[in-house]
Amino acid sequence: MAQTHIELNRTGDKMPLVGFGCWKVEDSDCEETIYNAIKAGYRLIDGAAVYANEVGVGRGINKAIKEGIVKREDLFVVTKLWNTYHQKDHIRPAFDRSLKDMGLDYIDLYLIHFPVPIKYVDPAVQYPGDWIEEGNTDILYERSPIHVCWGEMEKLVDDKVARNIGVSNFNVMALLDLFTYCRYKPATLQVELHPYLQQKRLVEWVQKQGVAVTAYSSFGPASYVTLNEEGKTAKPLLTHESVQDIATKHGKSPAQILLRWSIQRNVAVIPKSMNQERMKSNLDIFEWSLEQGDVDALNKLEMGARFNDTVSYGFDLPLFD
Numbered sequence: 001m002a003q004t005h006i007e008l009n010r011t012g013d014k015m016p017l018v019g020f021g022c023w024k025v026e027d028s029d030c031e032e033t034i035y036n037a038i039k040a041g042y043r044l045i046d047g048a049a050v051y052a053n054e055v056g057v058g059r060g061i062n063k064a065i066k067e068g069i070v071k072r073e074d075l076f077v078v079t080k081l082w083n084t085y086h087q088k089d090h091i092r093p094a095f096d097r098s099l100k101d102m103g104l105d106y107i108d109l110y111l112i113h114f115p116v117p118i119k120y121v122d123p124a125v126q127y128p129g130d131w132i133e134e135g136n137t138d139i140l141y142e143r144s145p146i147h148v149c150w151g152e153m154e155k156l157v158d159d160k161v162a163r164n165i166g167v168s169n170f171n172v173m174a175l176l177d178l179f180t181y182c183r184y185k186p187a188t189l190q191v192e193l194h195p196y197l198q199q200k201r202l203v204e205w206v207q208k209q210g211v212a213v214t215a216y217s218s219f220g221p222a223s224y225v226t227l228n229e230e231g232k233t234a235k236p237l238l239t240h241e242s243v244q245d246i247a248t249k250h251g252k253s254p255a256q257i258l259l260r261w262s263i264q265r266n267v268a269v270i271p272k273s274m275n276q277e278r279m280k281s282n283l284d285i286f287e288w289s290l291e292q293g294d295v296d297a298l299n300k301l302e303m304g305a306r307f308n309d310t311v312s313y314g315f316d317l318p319l320f321d
């Protein structure tokens with residue numbers, strides 16, 4: 001039986017290698033979409049406060065539990081602390097808001113979404129916060145260090161409301177610093193990963209530290225076509241001839257090839273699809289494998305192309321430089 005989970009450090013919790021991503025699922029479609037995803041077999045749901053759909057995500061989860069499709073303990077629910085809530089006093093309220101919106105009493109994995117502390121915006125004025133406060137033209141930062149933020153994340157573990165904590169969009173420098181003071185090592189790092197941006201050294205080093213890696217945007221430019229110039233102009237990965245050739249050879253879809261490429265690196269994936277057939281086929285990546293020649297061909301597609309880049313959205317923040 002193929003391995004379907006990654007065992008997390010500290011808790012030994014089994015994080016599914018494939019989960020369902022909730023970014024850009026409209027809140028109004030969310031209950032049905034998440035319910036369908038769970039029915040299709042997804043057990044990990046990857047959300048975030050900033051996706052502005054946690055109420056719908058929670059309804060979908062609770063509907064599936066109520067109908068007896070799953071028990072709460074069968075699910076692995078992930079959500080993320082947004083940048084405007086990094087200050088010591090804002091972390092627990094932000095976490096509690098996610099919990100309340102989803103109608104849950106604990107989270108399996110809570111991530112710092114970005115290592116970017118942005119000026120607090122009162123949720124009564126705007127919720128969720130954004131990169132740019134309404135009425136401004138660029139990011140306003142806040143003096144709240146990550147070590148303070150991480151200390152508050154650790155208290156969520158002590159209080160048994162978050163089983164695991166982790167980070168997203170951190171690089172090696174940020175992780176090295178965090179390792180010098182943390183009581184609990186991050187369980188996971190979630191970053192953009194696909195054949196156009198493989199981040200081989202980062203992935204291998206992070207895995208060696210006992211931190212599990214999750215890939216987001218496994219289909220490269222596909223989800224950025226309407227968001228930035230890079231997404232619009234890059235050659236789509238899903239129709240790239242190398243990916244298509246391998247797909248034809250295995251009788252699989254290009255999407256399955258890209259997802260399989262990732263899990264063969266022991267990197268979890270969280271594809272999002274609004275289409276039930278694609279949703280199902282994205283899960284079907286365990287009972288077959290890519291050959292070394294396929295992996296080598298996909299590895300040749302590396303071009304350092306990052307699509308979820310703050311600069312590409314017009315912000316003066318070269319975060320990944």
Ligand SMILES: NC(=O)c1ccc[n+]([C@@H]2O[C@H](COP(=O)([O-])OP(=O)(O)OC[C@H]3O[C@@H](n4cnc5c(N)ncnc54)[C@H](OP(=O)(O)O)[C@@H]3O)[C@@H](O)[C@H]2O)c1
Pocket residue numbers: 020021022023024046047113168169190191215216217218219220222223238253255256270271272273274275278279281282308
């Ligand atoms: N931590 C972070 O900063 C961060 C950033 C970005 C994303 N994420 C997480 O990662 C998840 C996935 O990333 P993503 O949303 O960027 O996109 P993705 O899963 O890489 O791609 C989604 C796009 O691919 C299409 N698609 C899905 N399955 C397909 C298939 N089998 N064949 C052809 N097209 C397919 C979808 O269209 P249809 O819906 O029409 O199928 C959608 O346009 C997000 O939902 C979110 O949970 C995290």
